[in-house]
Amino acid sequence: MTGLRERWRLKTMRTIQERALDLFDERGFGAVTIEEIAAAAEVSPSSVYRIFGTKQGIVVTDVEFDSMSPEALESILDPADPIGSLLRAVRSYESPDAPSSGTAGDGPQANRSPWRRVRYFFAEPSVRMAVCATLDRAGERIAPLIAATGQMSAAQARVVAKALAFGYFAALEQWYLDGGERPIADYVEEGMRPLRRIWATPQPSSGADHPA
Amino acid sequence: MTGLRERWRLKTMRTIQERALDLFDERGFGAVTIEEIAAAAEVSPSSVYRIFGTKQGIVVTDVEFDSMSPEALESILDPADPIGSLLRAVRSYESPDAPSSGTAGDGPQANRSPWRRVRYFFAEPSVRMAVCATLDRAGERIAPLIAATGQMSAAQARVVAKALAFGYFAALEQWYLDGGERPIADYVEEGMRPLRRIWATPQPSSGADHPA
DNA sequence: GGCCTTTCAGACAGTCACTTTCTCCAGCGA
DNA sequence: TCGCTGGAGAAAGTGACTGTCTGAAAGGCC
Numbered sequence: 001m002t003g004l005r006e007r008w009r010l011k012t013m014r015t016i017q018e019r020a021l022d023l024f025d026e027r028g029f030g031a032v033t034i035e036e037i038a039a040a041a042e043v044s045p046s047s048v049y050r051i052f053g054t055k056q057g058i059v060v061t062d063v064e065f066d067s068m069s070p071e072a073l074e075s076i077l078d079p080a081d082p083i084g085s086l087l088r089a090v091r092s093y094e095s096p097d098a099p100s101s102g103t104a105g106d107g108p109q110a111n112r113s114p115w116r117r118v119r120y121f122f123a124e125p126s127v128r129m130a131v132c133a134t135l136d137r138a139g140e141r142i143a144p145l146i147a148a149t150g151q152m153s154a155a156q157a158r159v160v161a162k163a164l165a166f167g168y169f170a171a172l173e174q175w176y177l178d179g180g181e182r183p184i185a186d187y188v189e190e191g192m193r194p195l196r197r198i199w200a201t202p203q204p205s206s207g208a209d210h211p212a
Numbered sequence: 213m214t215g216l217r218e219r220w221r222l223k224t225m226r227t228i229q230e231r232a233l234d235l236f237d238e239r240g241f242g243a244v245t246i247e248e249i250a251a252a253a254e255v256s257p258s259s260v261y262r263i264f265g266t267k268q269g270i271v272v273t274d275v276e277f278d279s280m281s282p283e284a285l286e287s288i289l290d291p292a293d294p295i296g297s298l299l300r301a302v303r304s305y306e307s308p309d310a311p312s313s314g315t316a317g318d319g320p321q322a323n324r325s326p327w328r329r330v331r332y333f334f335a336e337p338s339v340r341m342a343v344c345a346t347l348d349r350a351g352e353r354i355a356p357l358i359a360a361t362g363q364m365s366a367a368q369a370r371v372v373a374k375a376l377a378f379g380y381f382a383a384l385e386q387w388y389l390d391g392g393e394r395p396i397a398d399y400v401e402e403g404m405r406p407l408r409r410i411w412a413t414p415q416p417s418s419g420a421d422h423p424a
Numbered sequence: 425g426g427c428c429t430t431t432c433a434g435a436c437a438g439t440c441a442c443t444t445t446c447t448c449c450a451g452c453g454a
Numbered sequence: 455t456c457g458c459t460g461g462a463g464a465a466a467g468t469g470a471c472t473g474t475c476t477g478a479a480a481g482g483c484c
Contacts, residue, residue, distance in 0.1 A: 005460075005461075008462095009461095043462080043463090044462065044463045044464070045463090045464095046462070046463060046464075046465095047461090047462060047463075050461080050462080
């Protein structure tokens, strides 16, 4: 039984995000002010900053993932096969409804899929920067989990964690650039395949891997 | 022979960077305004923005690397062994004088090594964000070079390029966190070793690799 | 070397993201 | 039911950044 305050916070978060995206879709990210967003969501500008920190945070913040506890993250991410874990997470996240309209179909009340925000990750430079910062932090979170397996040193775990986080970002961008036709999981699986070699046990019987 | 205008620009760039770092070291990044930096460098605030774009740009911009032509980059980076190329670049960059004082020794007119800026990459969040954006762009530059080898698809080259750029960042941070005692190249070599497997030909005779 | 064009530094005003502080109400525990 | 407290709202301020304009110096042309 969560408190009333937290309920209000979560509901307000979603309201602000949706109203903000409505305005961004309508007039562009840069042409909308925080005051307008706050007015549209019927909260004070202070609340927007208290909740999201920055204007880009409204787009970047992922309510369920960012509030995930370290334990929950640990239960999802298998340090021995992080790419497989990532794929599973992406597939379950993607399942509800297909993204369908990638660049086409820019209607005001467009799809409410979680991928609605993703467009701005790549279209708006300042948002892209904020996404990079978020991935950076994500890397810091998963590095200790990888290091805990004892397979690598702390420095190597750090490098690999960053490679995973930003490799995923690269795959996502490829999906975006292709217009969002095929499911994202396909891009993640294909794009990140070279990284799988990091965990590959040296066996002579691994088949052809690289060509697209 | 380069024009007078370009000469002025380069000289001004270095002046602004050094004066700005003097002020940052003295009072902290956030406590120094652009106006003060401009005054200290004896230029107008407009010029600071025209040259560096943002306040963080003053710290992040690497004069020689950022102005590197695509051809020069191509001549340095061997797509078949990017990590080896990176190591060579780091070693030649690091050679002039050792960084010595990492966290200790915060004197006003500290060392003038190219690593003076690096401290702020990790100490100042907004600068760190800008560094991430720069690495992101660096990834975009090297991805086509990797894709040109034909070993991977475009998506895979994109992923690997990002992994390289941010893996280097992770290694650099490990160096910073350790206090900058050992040379950076050591951290790059050790930290990025797992990424080498991406290019490893499947041979059963590869020895032990992982422990630190 | 003198003229014309272009480029760019400087000045200035404006916008808005973000911070800080204060007040006050309502949720929460006793 | 009664304090206590966390948090929402209001408001003023700061400074990073963006345009626009003007004048002067650089660079090309004869």
